[in-house]
Amino acid sequence: MAGAYKTPGVYIVEKNAFPNSVVEVATAVPAFIGYTKIADNKGTSLTNKPWRITSLTEFINYFGDAPEDRFDIAEKTDADLTSDFKSGGKEFVLKRENNKADTKRYYLYRCMQLFFQNGGSPCYIVSIGGYSGDGVQRKPMELGIDLLLKEQEPTMVVIPDAVALDEGDCIGLQQYSLKHCGFQMKNRFAILDVYDGFRERSDPTGDCVTKFRADLGTNFLNYSAAYYPWLNTSIVQTTDLDFSSFVSLENVKNLLLTEAGGDTAPQDIKDILAQVGKADRDPKEKTYLSDDELHKILFSVSPTYANMLLAIKNKLNLLPPAAAMAGVYTMVDNARGVWKAPANVSLASVISPAVNITHDEQEDLNVTTAGKSINAIRSFIGEGTLVWGARTLDGNSLDWRYINVRRTMIMLEESLRLATKAYVFEPNVSGTWVTISSMASNFLTGIWKRGGLAGASPEDAFSVHVGLGETMTAEDILEGILRVTILVALSRPAEFIEITFQQQMQKS
Template identity: 65%
Template sequence: MGVMKTPGVYIVEKNAFPNSVVEVATAVPAFIGFTQKAINGNKSLLNKPWRITSMAEFRRYYGEAPEPEFEIAEKPADSLEDAAIVMGDKSYVISQSNTKYLLYYSMMLFFQNGGGPCYIVSVGNYTNDVEAAKLLAGIPTLLKEQEPTMLAIPEAILLAEDDCISVQQASLAHCGGVMRNRVAILDVWNGHLDRQDPSGDCIESFRSKLGINYLDFSSAYYPWLHTTIVQDSDLSFKNIANTDVLIGLLKEEVTASFTDLDGLTDDQLASPSNKLRVAKRDQMLTEVDSLATVAGDAQIVLLNKTLSSMSPLYMSILLDIKGKLNLLPPSACMAGIYTMVDNARGVWKAPANVSLNAVVSPAVNISHDEQEDLNVTTQGKSINAIRTFIGEGTLVWGARTLDGNSLDWRYISVRRTMIMLEESIRLAAKAYVFEPNTANTWTTLNSMITNFLTGIWKRGGLAGSVPADAFSVSVGLGSTMTSEDILEGILRITVLVAVTRPAEFIEITFQQQMQKS
């Protein structure tokens, strides 16, 4: 208070307690990709980060799912792809003919696995091709957003391999080089293929091309996932571009089902049973012909149900299409797992040994021996495996960063815990910028940080039987600062923490002993 000049009683209030450190949010991912639209009212959201909290909000601002179109074609003689359908002596493959987009389906997978608040950066709509330049342009838009703690770009795997790696390297540079308060969750290009696939080892290619910069700010997961995001009701014959080929195949199937009617005399065809079969054949052929002219949503739904019930071939085609659409990279799913584990246990709990929702199986089954090279390698680029176990389902079976040989940053939970501690303390310490660099300020900061770390220790985020074993805070002249530091306006605080690490390897020793009775 000011100098007292008038006689009287003056009340002086002093703060008895230091400011508190508020724990920052730890599970707020940012997704970059293509959407149907990007608009809020009359304002465009293109290339602008926008916070949402549910799939309903995503649909409100960014629209619905893409409308995929597939073509049925005879399988080339030199193709290694498995045939989708076989009719007589001909094999057919089904491939998507229009541009593929993944963000909408990835967001559904994110929310089904525990996702919550997140940021969306739409870099284009469904009339645009998926290009590396557009995805790269979405990354700098996140520079002014302090809340995101994760970055995922699922559609990067739709690019050519070198372009995909370029986008992932830019993600690493953004997370570990510029912001240093978020981690990148990466997908392995061609991660739906086995490592022994004739096209090459996708893991080896990923490791050799990614480089070595900022690996401790990222994690990668393999393989991709067979999901249940796209349902049967989402598909119909309208998703097949070359309807004429579909009609021809269905007619061939119908004809093959009634071959016993060929060659019968008129008298034989006039029998009641054969008349019914002829009528059924003609009706089925009529239904197939109507594929080319049917219009209206109600008629399309009705015809789709009719074809599904009468034609196994038609169901096989839709099942193959559904399987292709449901094959998704795991980054968005893992962002949801991070969120769920953080909310239930805390950021210091490794996001592993957790089952995945809306997932049927991993695209590649990985054995115990096959995971050895994924988890521990001389290059240190650990890839976290997603595996299926009998009676348990599909589990995340890895908790490492790409910097797997580092004793400091080997585990993703350690990196994310340190980010949370650093950001929480940094934001709380901003209140003391321009305060006198004296012992009173030092004591206040020490108490504030100590109280915060004690709370984290009590919740299990720091290792140690007592707080003194878990952390220490030092600040003061002769301890962390010199007289020159004070003259230059520098206040230095040293915080040492013992972050909990996951029990990745549990060894149980068995030994025989002498009989005692």
């Protein structure tokens, strides 16, 4: 400026020719909340501290591996709906340690395996405690959600251990996560599991989907999606199991001895069973066998022992689907973009859905008068297990019916919000308005070129409005308010494809 010059000479003044650019925020960074074996970073506790990881190896290094899921054996009674295995003409069930119900377990580690198998990458872990006798509790999980209030990067919230709570506490925790995503942060998406979602809807204990819809409420539904049913996975292999999977080895030995003939069983079988669980075995004895050798011998010669481990494997492989879907969201976002619906995608490490759903049965899941759409996971011949739904829980809303629409809008809002912070306290004049308008238009043009917005031209896809008499009044400017209005045409999935056939007259 001439007024600042006092010495004759040539002065160079550089001016920015282009507005600031908008950096697209990450869209697929889930935050998992739950219980872990450890929570340690070289002596520093990570309990109740959101921690970013990028692989399952890092998870194991910081948070440990699987919990010790142990089972006891009991004969089937009238109270048991089904048996887990048969031996000697009798039916038996597996009871969890301390006679806990089958759903009372720590799910996070197995679900993290499923997440990374399905395309998961960077994520946050909030460890709220270890594998203790206290079991899964609601309050620590709510505190874990609150810890995410100070984290900017996470875009999804997943709580696999929620389904291990009592049903009322599970729904209450899910409502708490919806409030966090849709009211407090407004830039996150919750992926929910249906409580007891491994049961048929006609199960004598009640329709799990109807209960879920009735209890969840109506607040902030467009910031979440739910999936049904649970998944039969291949995460746990039979080779991962051995004698440590049983609470009482005496019960196992008695059952295997009965299978072998009881008192008339071959002596070598009796000798093998005598060593199982015996603490004072002498490795110098000729008959000594290691635990691994005992396990392999019994697995090969005893159908009952093999069936027991197979039943345990099936129980441990029954997992809620939310973590797998977080992996699918990540994979689809990275491959196609957040505007692509995360559906018609196959699930890895999944053998089958826990419940087979037909075309007619999905109608009530997808479209209901209550509007709470539940996305189906279905098995198709020759295609495997596919995600066959792309709706939020706000299924009656034309604005927020689809997951990709909600998540795309979150991405656009966050990207522009962070970029526009550079202009806070700038003069509220036409120069600033033009700069902000150009910045937003350039960003949205890039999104349109990549297929994120609908329209044959940028003018059809979006419009940016800012200025006195257009978005602001003179009073707004006096009060220091700069208003920008952006209209966008978001792409929606072709959920229903109709092909019309009609006969015509023969022409030759």
